[in-house]
Amino acid sequence: MIDFTMTECLLFPELFAKPAVLKFDQRQGSSDGGAILLKAAERRYGLIEGLAGCVEDKRQAGKVEHSLNELLAQRVFSIACGYADANDSARLGADPVHKMLLGRDPVTGLDLASQPTLSRFENAVDRKQLYRMGETLATSVIERHAKRLGNRALLVTLDLDPTDDPTHGAQQMSFFNGHYDSWCYLPVMGFVSFNDEAEQYLCAAVLRPGNVTAPVGAVGILRRLLMMVRHFFPGARIRVRLDGGFAHPELLDFLDAEPGLEYVVAMASNAVLQREAEAAMQVARVLAEVTGKTEHVYSETSYAANTWPRERRMIFKAEVVRADGKEPKDNPRFVITNLQQTPQWIYEEVYCQRGEIENRIKELHALEIDRTSCSSFWANQFRVLLTAAAYVLMQELRLCAAGSNCSRAQVWTLRERLLKLRARVMVSVRRMVLHLPASFPFLPAFQQVAAALGASPG
DSSP, X not given: OOOOOOOSEEEESSSSSSOEEEEOOOTTEESOGGGHHHHHHHHHHTHHHHXXXXXXXXXXXXXXXXXXXXXXXXXXXXXXXXXXXXXGHHHHTTOHHHHHHTTSOTTTSOOOOOHHHHHHHHHHOOHHHHHXXXXXXXXXXXXXXXXXXXXXXXXXEEEEEXXXXXXXXXXXXXXXXXXXXXXXXXXXXXXXXXXXXXXXXXXXXXXXOTTOOTTTTHHHHHHHHHHHHHHHSTTOEEEEEEOGGGOOHHHHHHHHHSTTEEEEEEEOOOHHHHHHHHHHHHHHHHHHHHHSSOEEEEEEEEEOOTTOSSOEEEEEEEEEEOOTTSOOEEOOEXXXXXXXXXXXXXXXXXXXXXXXXXXXXXXXXXXXTTOOOOSSHHHHHHHHHHHHHHHHHHHHHHHHTTTSTTTTOOHHHHIIIIIOOOEEEEEOSSOEEEEXXXXXXXXXXXXXXXHHTTOOOO
16 A cells, blocks of 8 residues: 655646646745735734633643734634634644744744644633623624724614534534434524625624524623623614524513614514415415516514513515416515514515625635534634634625725635735845735735735835
8 A cells, every 4th residue: 555645846747848846845935925914904903812811821831832812813813714623733833924923933933833732722711711702702893893983873783693503523512403404503693784884794603502492592692782882882773683583582572671772583474474464465466476476565463472471563575486387385474573664664675684694604604613523512612703703804804805806705705815825935134025926816905905904005
């Protein structure tokens, strides 16, 4: 048997007129030259320092080579660059750009922490520290945008959305979930958006056992977020949008009790609601039959489930879906709200906009927020927060790219266009120079982001 071992060079003898030799000998080279933008974005937030301040260092001071701040920064920057696994540190330890991101000399500085050191770090954070880190993440995001908007916003919208995180081992609190038909965790993500901006900014990421229902923990998350929003945006209207899994009596009572709070919460269909919507459904069926297209009719009613203390306004979309080659299909949708506008406006202009959250969730999965393979539940919660911090920095890059061809790019595209740049790092007495490719198609966007983050022509 022949074992394949990576050498310092590879030979392609017949691809070109002359043999092509690939040498892996650039000790001062990196494939993440654009990651310097992450450092600039983090400086604007102060996020890593804030998160590190929540963790107590119980190590013997005389034996410490890597501070908590450095360990946390190493993981966050690595995740943003596409290295979600701590094992990747074996290859990245001597990377000059990643050493620069931690404030070390890119050539002579100490190598980054090893995988065992990072794994011990991930498993050393306890429940109370994680709670403080979650609060720090939310505060950092909301405060950053309060500064950007001058503490003034007409409308601040909060969205919560659960997602599945399949597990494939013996992780603590992993349970079988019938809805997702898998063993999993069920984390919930919180997002905040301002006025009519398209972006929803991640501000909360809470890992939960796989057998919980959607509302579990939602009241606590919303209570903390509402307190922060009211502190940084006094006088702003606040709106909460939730999908059907959150239509629970305790959560609805909480929303009603919050002064001046607007909310729209979807609700699953039942026999009573179907009877209420039947008249509108009949109209929609007639319209769909006449036009041969999907048609819908909006209406409303007052509704109180048996577990509710009072009636609430229920709007519904009576929809008949028609598709070529298929039978017409009834598709009624129901939303609980305390807004006073017309049912159509509430559904189309308010509730439907939360569909964009699905794209944010996909981006988080692309950053591998579901890399929760530690046996300890709290270690996995820490990994979720690390990925959330990396995503916050990526969202900052996208915000700075407004108006460029990266302004609406997904995070994996941002990574490929702005971070994954071949760089050669040179160090002199006076400065460090990163030599980047001259033929770089996204140079204008890179320059715009860099300038927005404090760079100047030099």
